[in-house]
Amino acid sequence: MSDSQAVLPLSRESSSRLLPWIIGIMVYLGAVILAGAMVLAAAAAAWNDELTAAFTVQITPIDGEEDGGIETRVRNAAKMLRNVPGVAIVNVVPAETTMAALEPWLGPNLNAQDLPLPRVIDVRLEKAGAVDLAALAKQLSGDIEGVAVDSHEYWRGQIESLVRTLELLATVVIVLIGFSAMAAVVFATRSGVAVHRDVIEVLHLIGATDQYVAQQFQRQAFRVSLMGSVFGGLLAVITLFGFGRLLADLDAALLPAPSLAPWEWIALGVVPILACLIATMTARLTVIRALRQMP
Amino acid sequence: MVRFENVGMRYGAGPEVLSDVTFTLPPGSFHFVTGPSGAGKSSLLKLMYLAHRPSRGFITLFSRDVTRVPRRELPELRRRIGVVFQDFRLIQHLSAFDNVALPLRVSGSREDVVHKHVTELLTWVGLKDHLHARPPTLSGGQQQRIAIARAVIAHPSLLLADEPTGNVDDTIAVRLLYLFEELNRMGTTVVIATHNKSLIARFSHPVMHLEDGELTVLNRDAETK
Ligand SMILES: Nc1ncnc2c1ncn2[C@@H]1O[C@H](COP(=O)(O)OP(=O)(O)O)[C@@H](O)[C@H]1O
Ligand SMILES: [Mg+2]
Numbered sequence: 212m213s214d215s216q217a218v219l220p221l222s223r224e225s226s227s228r229l230l231p232w233i234i235g236i237m238v239y240l241g242a243v244i245l246a247g248a249m250v251l252a253a254a255a256a257a258w259n260d261e262l263t264a265a266f267t268v269q270i271t272p273i274d275g276e277e278d279g280g281i282e283t284r285v286r287n288a289a290k291m292l293r294n295v296p297g298v299a300i301v302n303v304v305p306a307e308t309t310m311a312a313l314e315p316w317l318g319p320n321l322n323a324q325d326l327p328l329p330r331v332i333d334v335r336l337e338k339a340g341a342v343d344l345a346a347l348a349k350q351l352s353g354d355i356e357g358v359a360v361d362s363h364e365y366w367r368g369q370i371e372s373l374v375r376t377l378e379l380l381a382t383v384v385i386v387l388i389g390f391s392a393m394a395a396v397v398f399a400t401r402s403g404v405a406v407h408r409d410v411i412e413v414l415h416l417i418g419a420t421d422q423y424v425a426q427q428f429q430r431q432a433f434r435v436s437l438m439g440s441v442f443g444g445l446l447a448v449i450t451l452f453g454f455g456r457l458l459a460d461l462d463a464a465l466l467p468a469p470s471l472a473p474w475e476w477i478a479l480g481v482v483p484i485l486a487c488l489i490a491t492m493t494a495r496l497t498v499i500r501a502l503r504q505m506p
Numbered sequence: 507m508v509r510f511e512n513v514g515m516r517y518g519a520g521p522e523v524l525s526d527v528t529f530t531l532p533p534g535s536f537h538f539v540t541g542p543s544g545a546g547k548s549s550l551l552k553l554m555y556l557a558h559r560p561s562r563g564f565i566t567l568f569s570r571d572v573t574r575v576p577r578r579e580l581p582e583l584r585r586r587i588g589v590v591f592q593d594f595r596l597i598q599h600l601s602a603f604d605n606v607a608l609p610l611r612v613s614g615s616r617e618d619v620v621h622k623h624v625t626e627l628l629t630w631v632g633l634k635d636h637l638h639a640r641p642p643t644l645s646g647g648q649q650q651r652i653a654i655a656r657a658v659i660a661h662p663s664l665l666l667a668d669e670p671t672g673n674v675d676d677t678i679a680v681r682l683l684y685l686f687e688e689l690n691r692m693g694t695t696v697v698i699a700t701h702n703k704s705l706i707a708r709f710s711h712p713v714m715h716l717e718d719g720e721l722t723v724l725n726r727d728a729e730t731k
Contacts, residue, residue, distance in 0.1 A: 218608070220599045413595050416557055417656070418585035419612035420578075503577070506557055 218414065219407045219424075221431040230399050234439030234486055235446070237392040241385050242447035242482045248381035249475045255374040262363040262370075263339035268292065271357040272327035284355050285330045291351060292334055297341030304331040392486060393493045396436075400428055400497040408505075415505065425498040432494030433487060440483030447479070507533040507664065507695045508554060513563035515549055522561070523549050524719045531697065533663075536690045538706050539699040541716035547699040548592060550716065551666050554697065555589045556580055568663070585613050588662035588694075590670045594653040596641040602628060602652050603637040609660040627655045647674050654682070658689060665689060667698045671705060679705055 221227055270284050285303060292301045309328055317326070336342055348360035404411065411424055455470070471479070508531040515524040524546045531537060539547050552558040553565060556572060565572050568586060575583065588609075596605050603624055610620045628637055631651040641649050650670065657665060665686065671679035679702065687709075690696045700706065706713055715722050 218597070218600070218604075409595070410597055412557075413591075413597065414608070414612065415581070416555060416584060416589060417609045417612060418581045418660075419608075420581045423612050506559070 217427065217431070219403070219410055219427045219431075221403050221407075221428065222434070224399075224403060224406060227399060227403070227431065227435060230395060230435045231439040231442065233395045234392055234436045234490060235443035236439075237388045238440045238443030238483050238486045239446045239450075240443075241388050241486070242444060242479050243450055244381050244384055244388075245482060246447070246451050246471065246475075246479055248378055249471060249478070251377055252374060253470075253472075255370050258370055259367055260339050262367050264341075265333065265335045266344060266363060267361045268332040268334060268351065269329045269359045269361060270332070270355070271329040271359070273357050281330060284357065285332065288351060288355050288358060289332055291354065292332065295342060295347060297337050298334055299337045300333075300335040302333040302335075304333060306330060389485075389489060393489060396432055396490045396493040397497045400432065400494045401501060403428060403431075404498060404501040411502070412505065421499055421502040424502060425495050428494045428498045429491050433491045436487045436490035440486050443486075444480075444483040447482075507531050507535070507568070508697075509564075509566040510553075511564040511566075513553065513560045513565060515546075515553060515558065516561045522719060524553075524560075527563070527719075527721045529714060529721060529723070531695060533695055534690070534693055536687065536696045536711040537698070538709075538711055538713045539697060539716060540701060540703065540706060540713055543701065545716040546719045547701075547716055548668050549719075551589075551668050551697070551699055554664070555587050555666050556584055581612075585609070585660060586663045588657035588660065588665045590650075590653050590657045590665075590667035592668040592672065594641075594649050596649060596652055596656075598641055601638045601640055602633055602644070602648075605641070605652055606655045606659050609656060613660065623659060624655075627659055628652075631655050647678060650674065650682075654685070658694075661694075663694060665694050665696045667696075669700055670698060671700060671702055676705070680708065683709060 268288060270281060270288060272281055289301050289303050292298055306328065309331060313328070344360060344362045348358075351358045351360065414424055451471075508529075510527050510529050513524060513527040514522050516522045527550065539550060541547055549558070553560055554567070556567075560573055563573070567583060570583065572583065597608070600608075606628060607620045607624045610623065625634075625637065628634060631654065633648060633651055633655075636644060636648060641652065644652070654667075654670065657667070667686070670686075671682055674682070683698075683705070686696050686698065712723075
């Protein structure tokens with residue numbers, strides 16, 4: 212004869228029947244949000260790499276400069292840049308391209324002579340950080356007039372603060388989800404203690420410790436959260452795979468392929484385990500606290 | 507074994523239901539507690555099985571001042587006390603076997619030991635064929651035997667029974683008391699609360715009489731101070 216029959220019939224209560232779903236949904240949301248945050252962080256890191264591996268040089272027209280003067284400065288700058296170690300590609304953007312890019316704002320009847328536009332040189336490095344941009348900018352502007360180096364720092368700052376904000380948001384949301392799950396467990400456990408007050412009293416009177424009684428609730432919380440976690444976890448995996456395939460089909464050059472590293476899958480796997488652990492511990496603490504009020 | 511000194515008891519902020527109760531029960535003794543309904547018999551037993559704390563006075567159990575023991579030490583003391591509750595208080599969703607097994611399981615007995623002892627005892631009280639029956643499916647007398655089996659399974663040093671013969675006929679009641687005497691002969695101190703005077707008359711054990719929460723000892727054998 213085994214102790215298979217639960218001393219407290221906790222699984223028959225309505226609060227117990229609801230709890231696996233609540234925990235399942237919380238695990239699902241937690242896992243999906245965590246995965247989203249990790250994919251986003253990876254994408255941002257890739258963008259950042261892209262941006263640090265390139266910079267732009269602008270050469271602005273000078274008032275009263277002779278015709279073609281700017282062309283000479285552009286050529287000189289390009290020549291200098293090609294000789295810098297670590298520079299892979301120097302691409303002088305033709306004036307027409309710049310003009311075309313501005314057409315939507317300035318209208319089609321634009322003439323290079325009418326509006327002195329700056330010229331742009333795109334520079335791509337062999338790898339991120341291969342060139343000391345500050346020193347290069349100093350050198351260039353020392354030799355050539357009207358040169359400015361744009362290291363995309365502004366964009367990088369923007370992306371970084373965006374990623375930080377999203378990460379913070381994801382953390383806050385996951386913590387809130389955790390608290391809600393805990394609240395649900397506390398609620399279910401308290402109602403369980405109240406419903407089974409008589410049986411608990413008998414258990415106490417025949418010599419059961421609070422730990423023994425708490426164990427009954429703990430086991431139930433573990434069973435329930437395990438059910439919920441398996442359900443929520445499976446749903447999250449299905450969602451993530453589905454989403455991954457959708458993005459792969461999209462074939463957008465904008466995004467690096469959104470995939471999770473092995474350690475990130477492990478981090479996702481921790482979510483349901485953590486949910487079970489939190490549910491079990493919460494149930495235990497709740498019962499022990501409630502039992503202290505009893506004789 | 508049990509010693510009460512000027513014990514008073516009240517429920518919440520209500521009036522005292524026991525006042526200045528003083529007595530000593532030596533180890534191995536057998537006592538009846540009697541008195542009219544509402545006199546405080548059940549309340550007196552509740553104090554003894556540590557379900558309630560007195561509002562004043564001292565209670566000593568197993569040489570421990572139980573009015574002061576910390577809550578975490580209560581389970582250890584309660585395991586030495588077997589109780590047959592007035593309304594049995596069996597756990598309705600558990601089988602007869604699991605009900606009787608509880609005192610052993612809560613104190614961490616091995617499952618093979620539990621199985622052997624519980625089966626033996628339930629066979630002895632004539633419930634061999636009802637090991638897996640739940641209390642609601644059994645008669646009052648059968649439930650009572652489960653309650654008694656649960657009270658004695660862990661060999662308590664103190665056995666308390668609150669109206670154990672409440673809803674059985676006299677012949678069964680007498681047989682039940684023989685069972686308690688048997689346990690008493692093996693060393694268990696027994697206290698039985700009952701208002702059944704004719705039953706008490708058939709035995710020679712000392713009687714503690716309660717009336718309006720005050721104890722008057724009728725039988726000279728009950729040692730008091
Ligand atoms: N749980 C309780 N709460 C408040 N009063 C109670 C409670 N139990 C018993 N009483 C009161 O205590 C007194 C003694 O009751 P009890 O000990 O049950 O007497 P007996 O067992 O001799 O019939 C009665 O007046 C009863 O109303
Ligand atoms: Mg009573």
